[in-house]
Structure formats: structure tokens, C-alpha cells
Amino acid sequence: MEQFGHFIDGAFTTPSNQWIDSVDPAAGTVWCRFSRGDAQDATAAMDAAERAFESGPWSRMSGAERADCLDQVADALARRWEELVEAEIRDNGKRLTEVRGQFAGLDNWFRPFAEKARHISREPQHNAVPGVQSETTYLPFGPVVAITPWNSPLMILAWKMAPALAAGNTMVVKPSEMASASTLLFAQMVHEAGLPAGVLNVVTGYGHEVGGALVRDQRTRMVTFTGSDLGGGKVAAAAAENVIPATLELGGKSPQVVFGDADPDNAVNGILSGIFLSNGQSCVAGSRLIVQASVKDVLVQKLLARVWTLQLGDPMDPETQIGPLANLPHLEKVRAMIARAVDEGATCLLDGREAGRGRAGFYVGPTIFDDVTPTMQLWREEVFGPVLAITTFDTEAEAVQLANDSAYGLAAGVWTSxxxxxxxxxxxxxxxTIYINHYRSIDPGASIGGLKRSGYGRELGPDAVKHFLQTRSIWTGTAPVPDPFPA
Structure with a gap:
């Protein structure tokens, strides 16, 4: 069984005697262990990040030199990404085809931001003050703490890390205690590719023991968090104590609004992609299907016909279309929410609990409920699993009202000709994010972030590097200063 220490200052630490077991979701058995970090480990990681920022080679690099370093990281990922695949699958149960698809493009998250690093420059300001000129200059925050989730740990880390490092910051990452292996191996890989020691550090452990210590450390200058709205609230409160900015990308209860004139086959493909890829374990999961009443029966029958053909199985098997849920507590939560929907009177068209019975591991198959009303838990709360709630509308105004009837606001789909x-x-x-006649697109050039309880701040997009930079104004006198107290 593999045992991982923290990755601090360019090397793995000696594993402690306190462990967190990582359970393979497909088998339900422990496959590796991570060090259970504490405040002392958090301090060591922050020491390394601060040294790298203040006095290490990273601090002396120009934007162009940082860009070269990030390009080297991208080159290494392009060559070696397959070495990371198995660890992530065994940590969180994501299907082989999905993980390979994500990791084969990991290098592409770094190259655009490396290019941005080459062009960080002063910008002139226009002011009406006589005898002075002013300009905007940019500077990095310093050590940034990134807290990442278990559903797509490496891809989400790449979204945060590439622009943060392009801006000149250093990082300490606290991955989910449920899925840390791929992040640790990734950190070792990028260090071997030329990223200086201390620029990227990884401390594993529980949020209340490590995450809180990192956010509250007086040297932390910014926090970026992806996870639940409950966790995001705790991170925001801790960041506020330190008066530091936080970017929060949180949960969602995203609507898919299907009008009667939509191409039904295209809409069904988008609905399948929205709720059943990653077995629904995605912040942007399109979990509320709001369909015009006139076409509901036809659309739902097409959807059911497709879902019935999906194959549950081992996530390492390329033929598998639905893998397990990521961990046992989450399995129990999803099962409980399905049971609650039945108790509240929703019509269960397909119960995924049956597909999981008798299997080793944490399996729940696609689940579809009709006649879901806005008062039900299934409408209001994020399941983060393969559970779709269906309701109908008659008018466009009603469709918009239903779509907005949520505490969340991360993503939405609209289907119409x-x-x-x-x-x-x-x-x-x-x-x-709003998708029209497709769903789940993502690109380094397009920003990601939510409204309402789905968080604040943005990741990726044209200003991603600037999100990790502070601005300052520099004023230069071009004429003698007049006497402020003339006789």
C-alpha cells in the first residue's frame, strides 16, 4: 500500500504516524494513505511558499522567465500525463475515458497563461491633474492558498495554479482528504519539470485541521476555493478574519430549460452530458430539467430510452459509462436524498439505487424523478449525484421564473431553435455561465464562477492572471509642485 507524505519545498516529507485512508470507490477497499496534516505542517508549507516568493529564484524571475518555466511544466504534462491517470481514478472513481480526456489536455491550461505572463506590463492612466502623469502597475499577492475538491482535483488545480503562478505568486494546495494522490504526484512531476522548490506545496489533511490553519496564516495573501457552499462559507469567514481576498467556486442546482421548438435529440444529448457525466458529481450538473409541457412526454421517453442503455461498471474499463460515486459518505447522502424525494411525493421514473445493489463499491445508477415541485428538497438542494428532477412550464415567463427559483446560480442550459x-x-x-443549445463547454479563455450561493470571483477567462495580481497607481510629477501655502 502506498503512503504519501506532504510535498513541501520540492520534496516529499517523511510520512507521519497519523493517516487518512483513501478508499477505491469501485472496490470499497483502502488502496493508499495520506499524511493527516496539522497546523505545524501548514506552517512548514507556508514557510516554503514565503521563501520562494521573497528570496528564491522565483522571486527574481521576469514575466518571460516565469512563462518559460510554465511552458516547461506544460511540456512535461504533455509527455507524462498518463502517469497520473490511475491515481485519480482510484481516489475518486471517475471513469477512465473522462480522466484521460481531462489529463490529455492538462498542458493546455498552462500555455495560454504562460503567454499572458510575457505581457504583464504597466498601463497608462488618464487623469485630469495638471503637471502629473500616472500609470497602473501590477504585482503578485504572494503566497496563495488553493483548496480543491475531490471530483476533478487535478483539472481544477490547473485552473487555479496556471494563472496564479503566471502572475508571480507561490502556492500551497490543500486537496480534498478524499482524493489527494493525483495532486501529490502532479506536484512532484512539475517540480521535476523545473518549477523551483517552494513554488507549489501540497499539504494533505482535513479542512478544520489544515485548511483553516493555512487560510488563517498571516502570510497567506489570497485564497481560492472550490467545493460546497457550506465549506465556502467557512473559508470566506476565515479569509475575512485575515482581510484577504477569496475566490469561491461553489455548488449549483443548474436548470436545463427545454422549449417545445428545441431539437429533442440534441437536447437529450445535452441533458445526458449535464447530469450523468461524472455520475452527476459536477458543480455545473444540469440537475433540474424544466421542460415545456407540450413536449415533456416525448422528451422524457427519449431520455429514458438512452439512459436505460448506459452501462455501470469498473471505472478503469473503457467500456464503462457510469462509474461509482466517489466515497461512502457521499453514497449515503445521495441514497438519502433519493429516499426523501420518494417520501415527498415525486414520481420516480428510474431508481438508480437498484443498479447499485449487490455491487462492491459505491454505486448509484442514473435516477430520474418527475413531478418535482419547488418545495421539495430535490429541487432546492444540490445532490451532486446522478439524480435528475423534472418539472414543466407553459410560458416563457414561467420557465425563467422556475430557472431562477434557486439559491444557486452557477450554470444553466437553454434549448430552443x-x-x-x-x-x-x-x-x-x-x-x-449560460449555455444555449449545448452544455458543459469549458476553455481557458472563458471565465467560470457563480452568482448567489454559487460563490463569487471568477476563474479562467481573459482576465484570469489579473485576478491573481494587485494593482497600484504610480504618480510622477512633470512640473514643479506649486507652493501649497502662498503668501
Whole structure:
């Protein structure tokens, strides 16, 4: 059984006697262990990040030199990404085809931001003050703490790490205690690719023991968090104590609004992608299907016909289409929410609990409920699993009202053949990302982030590097200063 220490200052630490077991979700058995970190480990990681920022080679690099270093990281990932695949699958149960798809493109998250690093420069300001000129300059925050989730730990880390390092910051990462192996191996790999010691550090452990210590450390200058809204609230409160900025990408209860004129086959593909890829364990999961009443029966029958063909199985098998849930506590939560929906009177068209019976591991298959009302838990709370809630509407105004009837606002889908309607409805839905006639697209050039309880701040996009930079104004006198107290 593999045992991992923390990765601090360019090397693995000696594992402690306190462990966290990582359970393979497909088998339900322990496959490796991570060190259970504490405040002392958090301090050691912050020491390394501070040294690298203040006095290490990273602190002396120009933007172009940092860009070269990030390009070397990207080159190494392009060559070696397959070495990371098995660890992530055994940690969180994500399917082989999905993980390979994500990791084969890991290098592409770094290259655009490396290029941005080459062009961070002063910008002139326009002011009306006589005799002075002013300009905007940019400087990094310093050590940044990144807290990442268990569902796609490496891809989400890449979103945070690439622009943060391009801006000149250093990082300490606290991955989920449920899935840390791929992050630790990744940190070793990028160090071997030329990233200086201390620029990227990883401390494993529980949020209340390690995450809180990192956020509250007086040397932490910024926090970026992806996870639940409950966890995000705790991180925001801790960051506020230190008066440091936090970017929070939190949960969602994203609507998929299907109008009667939509291409039904295209809509079904988008619904499947939205809720059943990653077995629903995605912040942008399209978990509320809001369909025009006139086409509901036809659409739902098409959807059921497709779902019935999906194959549950071992996530390491490339033929598997639905893998396990990531961990036992989450399995129990999803099962409980399905049971609650039945008790509250929703019509269960497909119960995924049956597909999981008799299997080793943490399996729940696709689950679909009809007649879900806005008062039900299934409508209001994030399941983070393969559970779809269906309701109907008659008018466009009703569709928008239902879409916005949520405490969350991360993403939404709109399906219609009327381009004017698509644009009009998209403008009215309160979510950070709106997809029209497709779903789940992502690219370094497009920002990600939520409204309402889905968080604040943005990741990726054209200003991603600037999100990790502070601005300051520099004023230069071009004429003698007049006597402020003339006779």
C-alpha cells in the first residue's frame, strides 16, 4: 500500500504516524494513505511558499522567465500525463475515458497563461491633474492558498495554479482528504519539470485541521476555493478574519430549460452530458430539467430510452459509462436524498439505487424523478449525484421564473431553435455561465464562477492572471509642485 507524505519545498516529507485512508470507490477497499496534516505542517508549507516568493529564484524571475518555466511544466504534462491517470481514478472513481480526456489536455491550461505572463506590463492612466502623469502597475499577492475538491482535483488545480503562478505568486494546495494522490504526484512531476522548490506545496489533511490553519496564516495573501457552499462559507469567514481576498467556486442546482421548438435529440444529448457525466458529481450538473409541457412526454421517453442503455461498471474499463460515486459518505447522502424525494411525493421514473445493489463499491445508477415541485428538497438542494428532477412550464415567463427559483446560480442550459428566444432567456437567468443549445463547454479563455450561493470571483477567462495580481497607481510629477501655502 502506498503512503504519501506532504510535498513541501520540492520534496516529499517523511510520512507521519497519523493517516487518512483513501478508499477505491469501485472496490470499497483502502488502496493508499495520506499524511493527516496539522497546523505545524501548514506552517512548514507556508514557510516554503514565503521563501520562494521573497528570496528564491522565483522571486527574481521576469514575466518571460516565469512563462518559460510554465511552458516547461506544460511540456512535461504533455509527455507524462498518463502517469497520473490511475491515481485519480482510484481516489475518486471517475471513469477512465473522462480522466484521460481531462489529463490529455492538462498542458493546455498552462500555455495560454504562460503567454499572458510575457505581457504583464504597466498601463497608462488618464487623469485630469495638471503637471502629473500616472500609470497602473501590477504585482503578485504572494503566497496563495488553493483548496480543491475531490471530483476533478487535478483539472481544477490547473485552473487555479496556471494563472496564479503566471502572475508571480507561490502556492500551497490543500486537496480534498478524499482524493489527494493525483495532486501529490502532479506536484512532484512539475517540480521535476523545473518549477523551483517552494513554488507549489501540497499539504494533505482535513479542512478544520489544515485548511483553516493555512487560510488563517498571516502570510497567506489570497485564497481560492472550490467545493460546497457550506465549506465556502467557512473559508470566506476565515479569509475575512485575515482581510484577504477569496475566490469561491461553489455548488449549483443548474436548470436545463427545454422549449417545445428545441431539437429533442440534441437536447437529450445535452441533458445526458449535464447530469450523468461524472455520475452527476459536477458543480455545473444540469440537475433540474424544466421542460415545456407540450413536449415533456416525448422528451422524457427519449431520455429514458438512452439512459436505460448506459452501462455501470469498473471505472478503469473503457467500456464503462457510469462509474461509482466517489466515497461512502457521499453514497449515503445521495441514497438519502433519493429516499426523501420518494417520501415527498415525486414520481420516480428510474431508481438508480437498484443498479447499485449487490455491487462492491459505491454505486448509484442514473435516477430520474418527475413531478418535482419547488418545495421539495430535490429541487432546492444540490445532490451532486446522478439524480435528475423534472418539472414543466407553459410560458416563457414561467420557465425563467422556475430557472431562477434557486439559491444557486452557477450554470444553466437553454434549448430552443429560436435564437432570439435563446438570447432573451439567457439574459434573464441569474447564473454565471449560460449555455444555449449545448452544455458543459469549458476553455481557458472563458471565465467560470457563480452568482448567489454559487460563490463569487471568477476563474479562467481573459482576465484570469489579473485576478491573481494587485494593482497600484504610480504618480510622477512633470512640473514643479506649486507652493501649497502662498503668501
Amino acid at each position: 429560436d435564437s432570439d428566444r435563446g438570447a432573451r432567456v439567457a439574459r434573464q437567468i441569474r447564473a454565471g
